[in-house]
Amino acid sequence: MRTGRKRSLGKGRGGGEAAFAELLKKKGLKVTLERQKIYEEVASMNNHFDADELFERFKAKGLPISRDTVYRNLPLLLEAGRVQKSAGEGKREYFENMEAGGHHDHMICVHCGTIVEFRSEAFEALQQKLCEKHRCKLIYHDHRLFVECARCSNNVEKGARRAVHENHEAK
Amino acid sequence: MRTGRKRSLGKGRGGGEAAFAELLKKKGLKVTLERQKIYEEVASMNNHFDADELFERFKAKGLPISRDTVYRNLPLLLEAGRVQKSAGEGKREYFENMEAGGHHDHMICVHCGTIVEFRSEAFEALQQKLCEKHRCKLIYHDHRLFVECARCSNNVEKGARRAVHENHEAK
DNA sequence: TCTCAATTAAGATTTAATCCTATTTATGAG
DNA sequence: CTCATAAATAGGATTAAATCTTAATTGAGA
Numbered sequence: 196m197r198t199g200r201k202r203s204l205g206k207g208r209g210g211g212e213a214a215f216a217e218l219l220k221k222k223g224l225k226v227t228l229e230r231q232k233i234y235e236e237v238a239s240m241n242n243h244f245d246a247d248e249l250f251e252r253f254k255a256k257g258l259p260i261s262r263d264t265v266y267r268n269l270p271l272l273l274e275a276g277r278v279q280k281s282a283g284e285g286k287r288e289y290f291e292n293m294e295a296g297g298h299h300d301h302m303i304c305v306h307c308g309t310i311v312e313f314r315s316e317a318f319e320a321l322q323q324k325l326c327e328k329h330r331c332k333l334i335y336h337d338h339r340l341f342v343e344c345a346r347c348s349n350n351v352e353k354g355a356r357r358a359v360h361e362n363h364e365a366k
Numbered sequence: 367m368r369t370g371r372k373r374s375l376g377k378g379r380g381g382g383e384a385a386f387a388e389l390l391k392k393k394g395l396k397v398t399l400e401r402q403k404i405y406e407e408v409a410s411m412n413n414h415f416d417a418d419e420l421f422e423r424f425k426a427k428g429l430p431i432s433r434d435t436v437y438r439n440l441p442l443l444l445e446a447g448r449v450q451k452s453a454g455e456g457k458r459e460y461f462e463n464m465e466a467g468g469h470h471d472h473m474i475c476v477h478c479g480t481i482v483e484f485r486s487e488a489f490e491a492l493q494q495k496l497c498e499k500h501r502c503k504l505i506y507h508d509h510r511l512f513v514e515c516a517r518c519s520n521n522v523e524k525g526a527r528r529a530v531h532e533n534h535e536a537k
Numbered sequence: 538t539c540t541c542a543a544t545t546a547a548g549a550t551t552t553a554a555t556c557c558t559a560t561t562t563a564t565g566a567g
Numbered sequence: 568c569t570c571a572t573a574a575a576t577a578g579g580a581t582t583a584a585a586t587c588t589t590a591a592t593t594g595a596g597a
Contacts, residue, residue: 223542225596226596227542227543228544229544261546266585270476273512285584286553286584287585288585302500302502305441315492321486325473329473329482331513331519333511333513334476336509337509338508338509340507341506342500342502345501348502348503396565398574398575399575416553417554430575430576431576432578433554435574438574458553459553459554
């Protein structure tokens, strides 16, 4: 790398940076400039994204961060609680910034593919409790409710024939 | 097909068969012998499985059911509540028979890949409530807690270095 | 200062899942 | 029972996500 930017991980005021720096330290991993950039880019994301999108962003910015590096490091961000897995359209793994809009889960209509985000403290609390009971530490979770939304429910009742899971085919 | 086996869907005493038959009818889909066989095979499964495994089973039995057919029809079983998505080792989609051992969800250790099944009425009830609130009908869900299990937690504390998400690479 | 973890480029590989074409089968409505 | 057509088949091609390979370079951190 050629930029002379100073290191910032571990000095940040937000909890996120510290958590990531701690994780790297605990694992004996190096704080590379690439990891910092990935961290920063993710922190600036407001929408769902996938690994490839992230890679493309760096490319667009002229930052020489390879696809491999993005793929290699995203799991670290998951583990640090910096991102969560998320619902998306294709078969890719989707992620989202935990700090933008806070944590939430998803309801997906199996017919039309509509995605509704929801947030439930009750679920969060239950999960924590369950993990404690099993003496595990919750890192992140993936919770998706596949539903038939009210609109589609109507259509099906009316006898409308539609392709099976047409959303699965949609790009 | 050459077997002259009589149709059985829709006449079964269990709730599962009826639900599947109803779904097919509602969608205007035919009750084919292949769909029956897939239904039956899934009903006999006690462990997690993926689409390809199911296909291999038919091949082993000498039933000429193609991979495509399995892939095409599994979503119907999901929709009918006959199977649920499940946690597995690779990146495949895993399923499991809802009636064998009842419904459950999973905790997966991000380090060693250990999978622990759990069952929680509280989660089930909350999900139902949430769906009602959104006027949706819950078809199935996918709920996975990614954790650091007690054993791995110890190892990490002790400073042991391990590959990042080594389970992701394991076959 | 120096070692080695981590990165890069660029292309190859793997593998899940889906699609294609032409043909055959058999469901379910009439 | 007849028949149109939905759904299946084989089996090979394709797509696309994710990972790996190799050889060379870089730079974090002791």
